[in-house]
Structures are given as C-alpha cells and as structure tokens.
Amino acid sequence: MLKMYRYFLILFVACSSLTSQAQDSTGVQSKPxxxxxxxYLKNMQSAQIANADTNWNFINLIHNREDLRFYPNKHWDFHIGMRNRIYYGESVQYLTQAPALFKxxxxxxxxQKIVAQGPSYIIHTTLDRASATYTKEKWEVTAGRQRINWGQNFVWNPNDxxxxxxxFNFDYEERPGVDAVRLKYYPGTTSTAEIAYxxxxxxxxxxxxxxxxFASGGYDYQFLAGYVNGDYVAGAGWSGVIKRAGFTGEITGFFPTQNIGLRTTVVSASMGINYTFPNSLYLHTAYLYSSTGMIKISNTQRDILFSQVVSAKRLSPARHSVFAETAYQFNPLLRxxxxxxxxxxxGSFxxxxxxxxxxxxSVEFLFGGQLFFGDSTSLYGGYGKFVFARLKWSF
Structure with missing residues (x-):
C-alpha cells in the first residue's frame, strides 16, 4: 500500500507542476x-450490491488523465494522452478476470503496464493517444494511436x-483509440473522404x-467499405433533423471472406431520435438490431454482457435492444x-x-448507478446494482 500512495503522490505533484507551467502565461499575448x-484527476467510489441483505463489494478508483499537445508550426500537431489508474478495495481481485479493462x-x-499490484490494489498506466498529424491545404494524415470516429449515433455505432x-463504460469519456494510419481529404466545405489502415x-x-x-438536403450522409478482421464490410449512416428532432442512423454488413459455408454474414443496424425542449428537457430513444444476437441467454452465457469484447460487429449480445433517455438541466450547476x-x-432491463x-x-461531483434487473438466465439479470460517487477536478 505504501508503494501505491507514493506513486499517487508523485503523479499528483507532477500533474500540478505541469499544469502551473502550462497556465503561467499572464502578460502580453504574442505568439500562439x-x-x-x-x-483531470478523479476519485470514484463504487459499490456492488447483489442483494441488500448480503455483503456489499466496494472498490475505489483514482483516475488521472493528461493530454499533452505540441504545435511546432501550422502544419504539425503531436498528441500524447496518458491514463493512470489506481484501483483499491475488496473487489480488486475480480478485475484481473477482465483483461480488456487494461489492454x-x-x-x-x-x-500499457501494471506498475504495481497486490491483493487489494492495482496501479495501471497506459498511453491511449500517441499520434502525429500533418495538415496541408485539403489533406490531413495522422499516424499513431488515435480515435477514428465514424459513428453517427449516441449509444450504438455499427459504423465505428x-x-x-x-x-456502460461511462467513466471513459475520451473512448478508446486504435493504432492506425489515416488519410483525410476535404474536396469541399461539406464533404470528406477518408481511408485508414x-x-x-x-x-x-x-x-x-x-x-x-457529404451533406445534402439538410442531412449528412456517409458510406464506408473495406476489410475488417477477416470480413468484407459495407455500411452507411446519416444524421439530420425531422421538424426539431435529431434523427440518426447507421447500418453495417460484415461478409466473411473465408469458410463462407461455416461463417455467417452479420448485419448490425441502429437508429436514434433525440429532442430538446425550450426548457432544456432532453429526450432520446434508440434501437439496435444485431442479426446474430441471441434471443435467449443460456446458463453458460450468463456473464456475456461484460465478458464479450465490444466491436461494431457485436455491439450487444442481444438480437434486439431498445434504449431510452431523459435529461434535464435543473439550474446552471445541476443536471x-x-x-x-x-x-x-x-424482458430484462x-x-x-x-x-x-x-x-x-473545474470541479464537479457525480452520483449515480447502474442497476440491472431480470432473471438469472436473462441478459441483464444476475449482475445486481452498482452505485457510484465521483469527484472530478479538470485542468
């Protein structure tokens, strides 16, 4: 435990020092x-409650993120993004069973590297962004670990x-990146062509x-095609407005290149509608269809919701998923x-x-939960309830 606190102290001091240097720019404004x-620096306490009458499992997460950008001239942009996480508590032993949480x-x-580990704590650090971007006129090329965002919807993205x-990974606002090379070309003010590897x-x-x-008739449309992990893919997406409601959608087909008789063509499609009232009340609903999704979960697949690696091909284990959301800004400080x-x-939910x-x-407090209901053999059943309290300082 002493090693854990020493690591956190060094990280906090370094973060504060760099922030002070970056913000020490008072005086006459000259060059950019x-x-x-x-x-940011976050401290989040979590509790898993399988049953109110049984033991609650607690875990604490100290999460630091630093994004450093360097602009040597108008053409170049270098970006390094680092995540440092310290988990400690009774439930740490279960984290080792989820390798995707770290790699x-x-x-x-x-x-990425697990810096230190013990029965009740894990210290992990990773670079989830490490890229160089060169821009000139209508061309842009980016190489390294980056986020390639081709999605249009807010919940499920078959085009991603x-x-x-x-x-469910709400605490990772930046979302994962990928090691890739991407070339972008802007033929017009409302159109973009990209290729990535x-x-x-x-x-x-x-x-x-x-x-x-490209944009047409008040809508943004996109079409994609390529090769993804042994499949040919083709897809399309759109975003626009019906009356005052936002309307988005995506569809992608995955067609096997080998063992066609044994492997199945997969179609993943989603669409969503969102509307914001003048008083800031926000409504949002979405639907996801996965052609190879399951209708019924068997006993051997109980933990599939979190054990399955998320991909555009398998955004959810279920054949059909329906999402609904409402949000309201009570005052400038409370949402x-x-x-x-x-x-x-x-019927699970x-x-x-x-x-x-x-x-x-620069400081915000979040309190909430992820609550799962259903039979033990249903998709959302058997996980119990998770409650979170998080304090976040941004710099």
Whole structure:
C-alpha cells in the first residue's frame, strides 16, 4: 500500500507542476502557444450490491488523465494522452478476470503496464493517444494511436469499425483509440473522404477501410467499405433533423471472406431520435438490431454482457435492444440524467440514473448507478446494482 500512495503522490505533484507551467502565461499575448496540457484527476467510489441483505463489494478508483499537445508550426500537431489508474478495495481481485479493462484489442503496440499490484490494489498506466498529424491545404494524415470516429449515433455505432466502445463504460469519456494510419481529404466545405489502415499482429486482425461523407438536403450522409478482421464490410449512416428532432442512423454488413459455408454474414443496424425542449428537457430513444444476437441467454452465457469484447460487429449480445433517455438541466450547476436499456426477448432491463453537480468551473461531483434487473438466465439479470460517487477536478 505504501508503494501505491507514493506513486499517487508523485503523479499528483507532477500533474500540478505541469499544469502551473502550462497556465503561467499572464502578460502580453504574442505568439500562439506551442504546448498545451489538459486533463483531470478523479476519485470514484463504487459499490456492488447483489442483494441488500448480503455483503456489499466496494472498490475505489483514482483516475488521472493528461493530454499533452505540441504545435511546432501550422502544419504539425503531436498528441500524447496518458491514463493512470489506481484501483483499491475488496473487489480488486475480480478485475484481473477482465483483461480488456487494461489492454485494448485495438493495440498493435503494447503501451500499457501494471506498475504495481497486490491483493487489494492495482496501479495501471497506459498511453491511449500517441499520434502525429500533418495538415496541408485539403489533406490531413495522422499516424499513431488515435480515435477514428465514424459513428453517427449516441449509444450504438455499427459504423465505428475501428474503435467501438461500450455504453456502460461511462467513466471513459475520451473512448478508446486504435493504432492506425489515416488519410483525410476535404474536396469541399461539406464533404470528406477518408481511408485508414490498422495493422494486425495475427491473421484476420487487420482493418483497412474508406469512408466518404457529404451533406445534402439538410442531412449528412456517409458510406464506408473495406476489410475488417477477416470480413468484407459495407455500411452507411446519416444524421439530420425531422421538424426539431435529431434523427440518426447507421447500418453495417460484415461478409466473411473465408469458410463462407461455416461463417455467417452479420448485419448490425441502429437508429436514434433525440429532442430538446425550450426548457432544456432532453429526450432520446434508440434501437439496435444485431442479426446474430441471441434471443435467449443460456446458463453458460450468463456473464456475456461484460465478458464479450465490444466491436461494431457485436455491439450487444442481444438480437434486439431498445434504449431510452431523459435529461434535464435543473439550474446552471445541476443536471440530472436517467437512461434505460431493455432486451425485449427476455424482458430484462438496465437503468442508469445520474446526477451531476458543478462545484466550480473545474470541479464537479457525480452520483449515480447502474442497476440491472431480470432473471438469472436473462441478459441483464444476475449482475445486481452498482452505485457510484465521483469527484472530478479538470485542468
């Protein structure tokens, strides 16, 4: 434990020192800054409550993020993003059973390390961004660990073939990146053409795909095609407005290149509608269809919701998923959010109530939960309830 606190102290002092240097720019404004440091420090307490009459499992997470950018001239942008996490508590022993929590399947280079580990704590650090971007006129090329965001929806993104993410991982706002090379071309003010390549260390683990996005009739459309982990892919997406409601959608097909008789073509599709009233009340609903999703979960698949690696091909284990959300800004400092997901096939469902309070411009407090309901053999049953309390300082 002494090693854990020593590591945290060094990290905190270094973070504070760099922040002070980055913000020490009072005086006459002259040239644009070549260096920029941003980030945050979070402390989140979590409790898993399987049953109110049984023992509660607690775990604490101290989470530091630092994003350093360097702009040597108008053409170059270098970005390093680091996550440092300290887990400690009774439930740490279960984290080792979830390797995806520490190492991303999108990584070609291993830029993560468990610094120290004990029966009740884990200290982990990783570089989830490490890229160089060169821009000139209508061209832009980025190499390294980056986020390639091709999604249009807010919950499920079948078009996000490079770096899909899980909706349940709410504490990772930046979302995962991927080791890739990406070339972008801007033929017009409302159109973009992209091609990206992610190398793989083993067979059928590489991705190469292109996307074209354009605007027409008040809508943004996009089409993509390529090769993803042994499948040919083709997809499309859109975003626009119906009346005053936002309307988004995505669809992607995955077609096997080998063993066609044994492997199945997969279709993943989602759409969403959102509306904000003049009084700031926000409503949002979405639907996900996965052609190979399950109708009924067997006893041997009970933990599939969190054990399955999330990808654009398998965003959810269920065949059908329905999402609904409402949010309201009670005052400039207090915002509430309530969301839910239901699996119509077995009637199990998830609820996510959250309250966010801004203590100051740089400090905020969040309290909420992830509550799972259903039979023990249903998709959302058997997980119990998780409650979170988080304090965040941004710099």
């Amino acid at each position: 800054k070549k260096w920029q440091l941003t980030g 991303s399947s999108n990584s070609y280079f291993d830029l 073939i490079f770096n899909a993410y899980s909706y 992610k190398p793989g260390r083993v067979a059928d683990s590489s991705i190469i795909a292109g996307l074209y996005r 509430g959010n309530f969301s839910g997901i239901v699996d119509p096939s077995d 998830f609820l996510g109530p959250f309250i966010n309070y801004s203590v100051s411009n």
